[in-house]
Amino acid sequence: MNYIFSDKVKDMKPSAIREIFKSLSDPNVISFAAGNPSPLSFPVEKMHAVAEDIFQNQASFAFQYGITEGYPRLREQIATRLKERFNTGSDDDDVIITTGGQQGIDLCAKVLCNEGDTVICENPSFIGALNAFRSYNTKLVGVDLEADGMNIEALENALKANPNTKIIYVIPTFQNPAGITTSLEKRKAILALAEKYNCTILEDNPYGELRFAGEDVPTIKSLDTKGHVIYCSSFSKILSAGMRIGFVCGPKELVQKIVVVKQVNDVHTNLFFQMVASKFIDTYGLDDHIEMIRKLYKDKCDLMLAELDKHVAGKAVYTRPEGGLFIWVTVEGGNGDDIAKRALNNKLAVVTGSSFNPIQGGYSPSVRLNYSTPSDEQIIEGVKRLAEVL
């Protein structure tokens, strides 16, 4: 049979990052390419203990169909955490559990966008989100990311030029891939533009808990009084990525529609691990564990920056993140595709910046480095290999 795919998916290809992973079967290649949390960030023993409790006492409940909105106690705990930790969420909002943060992004796109509608995003931005928007045949418009967030003038120009903009997608804290945190001033400006042009901000904050330097900046959602912001995040960088538990906090009317659409997408998220996350929080709290992860990533980030300062300074510029997983290395006038290719020949995997360009095949002078996954020895040796090709 000759298969004809729908217009929205026919041009979709596996992500370039996935292709890189194939070359990682060579054990001599050091990888700065992943976006994975460190295995040391998984609280295996404590998760084991709470799972044991569920097997003993609540297995029949955990193994049965659950409700689409998610395990009620976990939804309460998330709402409480968002309020206490980030002053985020109000009585006008609701929380739904999603199958990872990725599903939150996908469902928001499906609920808000017709084919041909515009989604404005940072350039560069998270490839998983870009591909989710593409999978609904939306038009992606990138706005250049500066050291303190989107270029606001360019954002307003993009909104003027695209009156059918439905979503402004931003990762304001420890951005993936750039490691940049948007300033409070720019957060206010982005919100004001969303109000002026009547569109929704999708605030993606998977790394917000992972601050290891500097001061918290208020979430955009915490500044919103008119229901313009949907906030999504996950437990992937805190408890486990493989368990696929994320969440969306947004205006009730929007969340209700997301619930209806999630129901036909996967009915509900794995119930057992919703209960594991919930019991973990009730039994141990999140703070001690997150503090351990912050320390771990601070040390790794500090090490990578120190090595970059030793070997790469002068050859390239790079961001100095205050949290998250990534450093963004830019060679003025250089070509990320070329750097990544030569790095791989030198047994170092990095991701070319062009992968994160909202325009497929677009140019980027940058590459993304991840410091959460490699060992200290790999960080030291990998930065040397990078310096050799620059």
Added chain:
Amino acid sequence: MNYIFSDKVKDMKPSAIREIFKSLSDPNVISFAAGNPSPLSFPVEKMHAVAEDIFQNQASFAFQYGITEGYPRLREQIATRLKERFNTGSDDDDVIITTGGQQGIDLCAKVLCNEGDTVICENPSFIGALNAFRSYNTKLVGVDLEADGMNIEALENALKANPNTKIIYVIPTFQNPAGITTSLEKRKAILALAEKYNCTILEDNPYGELRFAGEDVPTIKSLDTKGHVIYCSSFSKILSAGMRIGFVCGPKELVQKIVVVKQVNDVHTNLFFQMVASKFIDTYGLDDHIEMIRKLYKDKCDLMLAELDKHVAGKAVYTRPEGGLFIWVTVEGGNGDDIAKRALNNKLAVVTGSSFNPIQGGYSPSVRLNYSTPSDEQIIEGVKRLAEVL
């Protein structure tokens, strides 16, 4: 803010079945309304034992990001099982793990259908699938289900009238809601029409393992030599519904596209429980456990049929399923909405047949009864309550 939803989701509402569940908070109401497996069908102790092994030996792997296609060993086991048990799947096919069977249906719709394309389905059909197709703004065309499957003449007429038909969606074995099994002759006829009109059959078989009477009928996919059939199923009715593990077996080119779209939907399915399912199969096999479930459901179905024979025969006709979870009760000239409403007033929850009509608000003279969830006492008392309102 005034939210404007996308055309494809704006008319979507929570399913009528969900609304019924709200009335189930009354402990005096007996429910035949669910589609849930019996809690007795969950092999809790054995799942606990294999989970313990994973926590001890493979936790770091299980808690990290996995690949979108699914846990390789489980994919192999599924391919082997399909081949050995149902002679289904060939070298031209591939298997992807999905977040429940529901996600398989959703992704097939997304991959194959543009807005306005036609999906032909049985009338009545599974509401979760109908709503998934609706969520991509497809046109649903129902073909009447007879005692041995779809009316083939009506199917061909529907194909002629709708040249943009992309999918013929069928549940040929122990259909939900009707409990009917499509004959081999009609399976061949449906496949011949899919070939003639160049469209894809989505064969949904979540109940195929649950045969407790009669002989297996070959799957439509096992008859397919030209790549017209995508087969989807799940472990929800065998191991656990709450763990959300399903799968799709289809032509490689189609599965590759489904992988790309799943990647932006939820990255991958909960890895820990993919490993639990896999280790369960390697350690215990599925046959003994499935045999226990078959016996359990046979007894419950026999009891419900015996009670219907005692109290309802003459007032209504009903299907005599050879497997699955459901009996379909039809009152010639009656109204399912009315029967369900009066049953609820008499403290019995059943689902009106109109919920399963591809035309929203369409008429049905039937109601669906589930026998897997209620206890024996509830089956006896519930059928009495049904007889009182008929």
